[in-house]
Amino acid sequence: MNKRKNLYTIVMILLAISFVFVISSPAFAYKLFTKGFFGQDVPINTVEVHSTYLTPVNNAINNWNFHHSIGAIPRKIIVGGAFKNRFITDYFATDWPGLYGIVKQDQAYYPHTTTEFVILLNRTHLDSQSATVRQSVAAHEFGHSFGLDDITSGIAIMNINRNRSSIYTAQQDDINGVKASWNR
Numbered sequence: 001m002n003k004r005k006n007l008y009t010i011v012m013i014l015l016a017i018s019f020v021f022v023i024s025s026p027a028f029a030y031k032l033f034t035k036g037f038f039g040q041d042v043p044i045n046t047v048e049v050h051s052t053y054l055t056p057v058n059n060a061i062n063n064w065n066f067h068h069s070i071g072a073i074p075r076k077i078i079v080g081g082a083f084k085n086r087f088i089t090d091y092f093a094t095d096w097p098g099l100y101g102i103v104k105q106d107q108a109y110y111p112h113t114t115t116e117f118v119i120l121l122n123r124t125h126l127d128s129q130s131a132t133v134r135q136s137v138a139a140h141e142f143g144h145s146f147g148l149d150d151i152t153s154g155i156a157i158m159n160i161n162r163n164r165s166s167i168y169t170a171q172q173d174d175i176n177g178v179k180a181s182w183n184r
């Protein structure tokens with residue numbers, strides 16, 4: 001009888017520990033918003049990308065598209081000179097590295113309401129940075145086009161406080177976020 005009572009106590013303690021662990025850890029390391037691009041694919045015009053940024057930008061696109069090719073995310077990026085969505089690298093005065101700017105929105109496509117956007121990479125900030133950091137910023141901005149918002153912690157491309165030299169591709173939480181974004 002004593003043995004059984006001890007076992008019961010141990011099980012209850014383990015249950016209590018696991019319960020505390022579950023409620024104290026964040027459920028999702030991603031955050032969704034309603035400003036993602038509405039279409040089946042994400043078309044982007046890269047003619048305004050400076051030659052020294054083409055490789056990092058293409059690496060960012062290829063990595064997202066790899067996850068699409070293996071069925072991990074339901075959307076992909078397509079590149080062409082005639083698309084309205086523009087990817088621009090230029091010198092801007094302020095110190096932000098990159099920006100996802102909404103040009104047009106249509107609430108009919110809720111929860112993916114953006115019908116035209118622009119991605120800016122700020123050369124004032126990034127010309128002195130490595131190709132890896134440039135790729136990290138490009139990959140982050142595409143994450144917004146897939147419906148992901150900024151977060152402030154975690155191992156994720158959408159974490160604005162990430163180390164851009166070591167996190168420069170979509171991470172598991174980002175992939176989970178894109179899936180959740182399109183399952184809404």
Ligand SMILES: [Zn+2]
Nearest residue numbers: 140144149150
């Ligand atoms: Zn952001």
